[in-house]
Amino acid sequence: MPLDEKSERHFAKRGGGRQNRLNPPGQHGDRRQRRPSEHGIQLREKQKVRWLYGVLEKQFRRHFDSASRMEGVTGENLLRVLEMRLDNTVYRIGFGSTRRQARQLVTHGHIMVNGRKTDIPSAAVKPGDVISVRPQSAQKEYFKILAEEINHRDCPDWITRNDDNFSATILHPPSRDEMVLPPINEQLVVEFYSK
Numbered sequence: 001m002p003l004d005e006k007s008e009r010h011f012a013k014r015g016g017g018r019q020n021r022l023n024p025p026g027q028h029g030d031r032r033q034r035r036p037s038e039h040g041i042q043l044r045e046k047q048k049v050r051w052l053y054g055v056l057e058k059q060f061r062r063h064f065d066s067a068s069r070m071e072g073v074t075g076e077n078l079l080r081v082l083e084m085r086l087d088n089t090v091y092r093i094g095f096g097s098t099r100r101q102a103r104q105l106v107t108h109g110h111i112m113v114n115g116r117k118t119d120i121p122s123a124a125v126k127p128g129d130v131i132s133v134r135p136q137s138a139q140k141e142y143f144k145i146l147a148e149e150i151n152h153r154d155c156p157d158w159i160t161r162n163d164d165n166f167s168a169t170i171l172h173p174p175s176r177d178e179m180v181l182p183p184i185n186e187q188l189v190v191e192f193y194s195k
Contacts, residue, residue: 039192039195041188042188042189042191042192043192045184045185045186045188045189045192046060046188046189046192046193048184049078049079049082049184049186049189052099052181052182052184053082053085053088053099054087054099054100054103055082055122059122061193063078063081063082064078064189064193066081067080067081068190068193074190075186075187075189075190076175076176076186078186078189078190079176079179079181079184079186080173080174080179081124083173083174083179084124084125084126084170084173084174085121085122085123085124085125086106086111086113086118086120086121086122086123086124086125086131087099087102087103087106087121087122088102089125089131089159089168089170090102090103090105090106090111090131092155092156092159093131093155093159093161093168094150094153094154094155094161095111095133095146095150095166097153103121106118106119106120106121107119107121109134109137110133110134110137110140110143111131111132111133111134112131112132112133112134113125113129113130113131114129114130115130115132117134125170126170127170127171127172127173128169128170129169129170130167130168130169131167131168131169131170132165132166132167132168133166133167138166143166146166147163147166150163150166151163154180155168156174156178156179156180157171157178158170158171158172158173158174158175158178159171
């Protein structure tokens with residue numbers, strides 16, 4: 001709808017609209033934006049990794065402590081520890097479409113590790129472990145639908161999946177190259193906790 005002459009003048013006088021604002025809206029929007037501090041950048045990176053894996057602060061700190069005691073690069077060890085959690089491996093196998101859904105499958109008792117029902121999402125899996133769906137759970141509607149879709153879901157190289165019987169075997173811990181992650185600088189997390 002075209003504007004009348006008075007509205008057009010008023011609109012032009014006010015800066016042309018929201019898309020032309022140089023500052024955020026609000027009373028304090030014209031104050032100078034500060035650059036985030038080094039600590040702020042490290043904190044943001046740590047929170048990004050925590051949020052990605054769905055881990056609370058206390059658990060994350062425990063994972064970091066165990067990763068720092070391992071041989072090798074601490075940042076890579078931390079990501080490896082997080083990748084080898086049961087809820088994450090269930091997600092990587094393709095049983096869950098998100099990490100939250102995979103975590104729910106584990107907590108509801110649908111997943112077995114080496115033939116034993118395991119309902120602890122933070123349980124660490126090891127090379128050689130066989131992760132499968134409980135036979136009773138495989139009869140549920142979700143897994144019937146999953147049987148048709150699972151062929152189209154990717155599985156990383158460090159896991160071998162058997163689509164016929166809803167099982168997978170952990171071949172080896174993932175290397176940094178095998179971890180499919182958004183851009184993460186794990187060194188900033190290490191620096192955050194090293195203070």
